[in-house]
Amino acid sequence: MPTYKAPLRDMKFVMNELLEADQHLAAMPYYKDNDTADADLLGQVLDEAARFVETEVLPLNQVGDREGCVRDEHGNVTTPSGFKAAYRKFCDAGWPGLDADPQWGGQGMPHLVSIAMNEMITGANVAWGMYPGLSHGAYSALAAVGTDELKQLYLPKIVSGEWSGTMCLTEPHAGTDLGIIRTKASDNGDGSYSITGTKIFISAGEHDLTDNIVHLVLARLEGSPAGTKGISLFLVPKFIPASDGSLGERNGVVCGSLEHKMGIHGNATAVLNFDGARGWLVGEVNKGMNHMFIMMNAARLGTGLQGLGLGEVAYQNALAYAKDRLQMRHEPRVSREAADPIIVHPDVRRMLLTGKAYTEAGRALALWLALSLDTEHHHPDEAKRKEAGDLVALLTPIAKAFMTDNGFNVAVQSQQVFGGHGYIAEWGMEQFVRDARIGQIYEGTNGIQALDLLGRKVLMDGGKKLQSLAGTLQAFVEEHEGDEAIGDYVNQLGKAAQQLGSLTMVIGQKAMSGPEGADEVNAAAVDFLRFFGHVVYGYLWARMAKLAQDKIDGGFDKDGFYLGKVQTAKFYFAKLFPETKALAATIKAGNDPLAVDDRAVFGWEPDLAHA
Template identity: 60%
Template sequence: MGQYSAPLRDMQFVLHELLDVEGTLKTLPPHAEIDAETINQVIEEAGKFCSEVIFPLNQVGDREGCKYEGNGVVTTPSGFREAYQQYVEAGWPALGCDPAYGGQGLPVLVNNAVYEMLNSANQAWTMYPGLSHGAYECLHAHGTDEQKKLYLEKLVSGVWTGTMCLTEPHCGTDLGILRTKAEPDANGSYRLTGTKIFISSGEHDMAENILHLVLARLPDAPAGTKGISLFIVPKFIPDANGAVGERNGIACGSIEHKMGIHGNATCVMNLDGARGWLVGEPNKGLNAMFVMMNAARLGVGMQGLGLTEVAYQNSVTYAKERLQMRALTGPKAPDKPADPIIVHPDVRRMLLTQRAYAEGGRAFSYWIATQIDIELSHPDEAARKEAADLVALLTPVVKAFLTDNAFIATNEALQVYGGHGYIAEWGMEQYVRDARINMIYEGTNTIQSLDLLGRKVLGDMGAKLKKFGKLVQDFIEEEGTNEAMQEFVNPLADLGEKVTKLTMEIGMKAMQNQDEAGAAAVPYLRVVGHLVFAYFWARMAKIALEKSASGDAFYVAKLATARFYFARLLPETAMQIRAARSGSASLMALDADLF
C-alpha cells in the first residue's frame, strides 16, 4: 500500500524560516493574531487526518472506482463517504472561509498547506472538498446577499458540495462556442438546458446536496465569451428554510472511465429545464467564474506538488531497502548479498529530481498563497496591487510547471521501483496515471503557457514580469559580495538576463507573426518556471549555508539538494531557450494535408 507522512519539518522551514509568514500575517488585520504555533498545530493535525484516514483509501479508490448505478445515481468507493463525514465533523471545510458564514478565517496560505497534504494522501478524494471550496469562493465574491445567506453556510460546513460546469461535448477551453441555454422564468429564476461533460465530482453519495455553477447563454446574449452568464443550479432546490427540497432537472447521465483519479466521479451532466439563479451580471459570467477557475489552477498545482511528495517518499524508502548489484566504487553493504540501490548514481539522480521539485514547488506555491493573502487583506492598496500582479503573472506557472514536474517526478519514482513500479501492488503506477490529468484539466499546460506569454507578459509589455524580476535582482544584489553564495547567485543572475532577452526577442517576432508566440510559449513557461525555482532555491540555500555548520542534517540535506538543482535541473533552460528561439517555421511549414 505504500506510506505517507506529512513533511512537517520542510513545511515549517518554508513557512517560518524562508517566508516568515507570522511577520507577514501581522501586517494583515484579519490574520494579525495568528502565530507560528497555531499554524503548526493546524498542519500537524491535518497531517494526521491525511495519513491515517484518507491515505489508506487511495488504492481502494483506484481499484474500485466510482459506480454509475443508473437513474442519475453515483456511488463512491468504499470508505470515501465515511472519511468525508469525518472531514466535515472535524471542521476542515471551514478552515479558510469567512467567519460570517461559519468559517474559521485562517489565511489562504494555511489552507493551501493543508491541501498539499490532502493531495499527497488521496488526490481523487480531495477533489470533492477542493471543488466545493472553489464554489464557495466564487459565490463569496459574486453572489447576492440572498445567495450567500442560502448557500455559503452549507458549503462552509461541508454539508453541501460544489462543482464547476464549463466543458461541453463540442468545446473544451473555447468557451465562446458553448451552447447550454438559460431561459428566463416567471419567478426570477432561469431554466437551463444543455449537456456538460468532464464534470469532476458532478454526482456522488458523500453530501446531501450538490451546487453546480453552470455557464450558459441567455436568449439575447452576444456571440463569443462576451455572451456567457453564470448560474447556480442545485441538485435539490432549497426550501424557504434552506433545507433540501425538490429534485432539480440536472442529473448525471453517465460517468467517464478514465486513465486515473478513479475515485472521483467525472460526470456527464444533463440539464433538462433545470432551475438556476443568475450569479453576478448577465453576460459577465466568465469574469465571475474566473474566481473559481483561478482557485482551481492553484489547486491543480497543489495536486502536482502533493503527488511529487508522496511519490518521492515511497521511492526513497524502496531505494534504501531494495538490494541490486554492488556500488561501482566497491561494496557498501558487505554483510548483504548486494547493495541497496540508493548507492547507484542514477538512482540518486532520480530521487534528487523528485526531492528538488517537491521542495522547490513547496517554497513557490506557499509564497504564492502568501501573496494572495496580501492581495486580499493588506491595508495598503499599493501592496495589494503589487501582490495581485505577481499572483496573476505566476498562476499559470504554478499550474503548469508544478504539474509538468509532477509527471516527471512520478515517472522517476516508478523507474526507481523498476518492474515493481509497473504493477499495481506497490501503488506507483497509480501516481503516474493520476498525475497525467493535472497537465490537462483547468486549462491544458499549453493554454497556461499561452496565458503567461501572451496575456501576462507581452500583454502589458513585461510590466508584471519586471516586478518579479526586481525581487530576483534585489536578492542578487544583496548576495553579490557573499563568496559562499556565488554558486547560486551567478546562475540565477545569468538566467534572469536570458529571460529578459528572450522575452524581448519573442515579443518583436510576435509583432510580425503571432504564431511566433504560440511556438515559443511552452518552452518559455519552462524557462520562467526555472527562474522562479532558482530564485527560491537560492534563498533556501542561503539559509542552509548559514545553519548547516551546526551539523543539523536537515540543513545539510537542503544545501545538497540546492546544489543538485543548480547542477542538474536548471541546465534544462539552455535547451528550452533554444527551442523557444527557433521560431514557428519548422512547426508550420508542413501542410496540414501532409500529416
C-alpha cells in the first residue's frame, strides 16, 4: 500500500525562506487583524493539517478507487467506505473554512496555507479532496458576487462544511464551448428562476457527505443573446432551505447517472437533470461567464495542485521502492546481496530526480501564486493588488497545465521505477497515473489553458503582463549573472526569457497579419505554455539554489536539505530545462506544417456549402 508524508519541510522552506511570506502577510491588515500572518502559527497549522491528512484521508485512497461511488434507482449516491466519517472529522476540526472570511465562520487564514493543505489532500486522496474542493469554489463565487441574502443563507453552511457545492457548466454537446449551452432559466416572478436542462461531468454532483448540495449552474435566461454573452449564473440547492437554514422541499435536480471513469473513482461524476428546478440568480444577468471564472480560476489552481500532489506522492513511493528493490549489480557495490538497490542506477536516479525537480518547482509556483492571491485580495496598496492580480492571471494557466502535465509525467515515470509491479493495482502506482490523467483534461483542457495564456493573458493586453514578469526576471538575471553558484543557470534563464519575448513578438505579428492569425496562435499555444513554464520553473530553481547555497556557505546545512536543493537545481537545468530547445523550434515552425490538406491527410472534406 502506498505511503504519503506531507512535504512539510519543503513547504516551510518555500513559505519562509523563498517567499518570506510572514513579512508580506504582516503588511496586510486583514491577516494582521485576524492574527493569521505569523510564520510560527502557519507552520503549526500545516503540521496539524499533515497529521489529519496522513491519518484520516490517506487510508481511504485505495478503498475509494476500488469501491467507487454507487447510485441507487432513486438517484441517491453512496460514497466509498470511510469517506463520510473522514469528511465529518474534517468539518469538526474546522478545515473547510480555513481561508474563509471570519464573517461567514471562516478562520481567515491566508490562501498560502489552504493551498498548501490542498496539495497534501490531493497527494493523499484526490477523489476525496474534490468534495471540499468544489465547495471552496462555490464559496469563492458566492462570496464575490452573491446578494447579501444568498450569502447569509448559504455561506455559513458551506464554510462549516454542512453543505457542499458544485460547478455545473458542461452539457453533452458543450464542454470547451460554453457559448452553446442550452440549459434554460425562466423568471418565476418571485425572485426565483426555473432551471431546466442536463449537465454532465459534475464532480461531487451527488453524494451522501452533506445534508444539502449547492449547485452553481450556468444557464441561458429566456431572451438572452446567443453565445457567452447570454449566460447567467444560478444557485440551485438540492433542498430548498428556509430563511433560517432549515431544509425544505427537495428541488427538481436529480442525478441521472454516474460516469464510469479511468480514475478518481471515489468522486461522484454525475449527470444532473434539472427539471424546472428553483434557482436564484448569482451576480448580474448575462454575466454568468465572468462570475464563473471566479470559481474557475480557483479551480484551475486547484487542479494544478492535483498534478503537484499526485506527482509528489508518486515520487515518494518510487523513491522508497528504489531504495528497497535489489536488482542488477553496480560498481561500486552498495549491498552484500547478489544485487544492489536500484536507486544506484543512473537511469533510475534520472526518473526520481525528474519527480523531485518538477514537484519542488511546482510547489514554489503554487505557493507564490497563493501569496499573490492573498496580496491581490488584501493588500492595502492598490498598485500591489493590481500587480499581484496580473501575476495570478498570467500564471494560473501555467499552474494548471504545466503542473498537471508534469504531474502526469512524473506519475508515469514513478510507475516505471516499479517495473512490472507498477502495473499491478495493489502497489497503488497505476492509480496515481489514472487519477493524474484527469487534471490535464478538466477545468479547461490544457490546450485551452495554453490559448488562455497566449491569446488572452499575453497577446490581448499587448504583452503588458508578460513584460512585468520579464522585468522581474531580467532584474534577477542581471543581479546574479556572475554568481559562482547560479551564474550558469541564470545565463540559461536569461537567454530563454529573451527568447520567450522574441517568440511572443513573432507570434503576435503573425496573429495580426491576416485571417489565419488566430490559427497561428492556436498552433503555437501548447508549446508556448510549456516553454513559458520552464522559464518560470527555471527562475524558481535558480532562486532556490542561490538561497540554498548561501545557507551551505553559512554552515547552516545540517541535514543536507540545502545541498539537495542545489543539486536538484543542477539536474533541472541539465536534464529538464533543455526541452526549451525543442520547443523554440516547434513554436517557430508555426501553423504551416499543420495547415495540411484535409482530404489527403485526414480523409475529411469540410462541408463548405454550410459555412
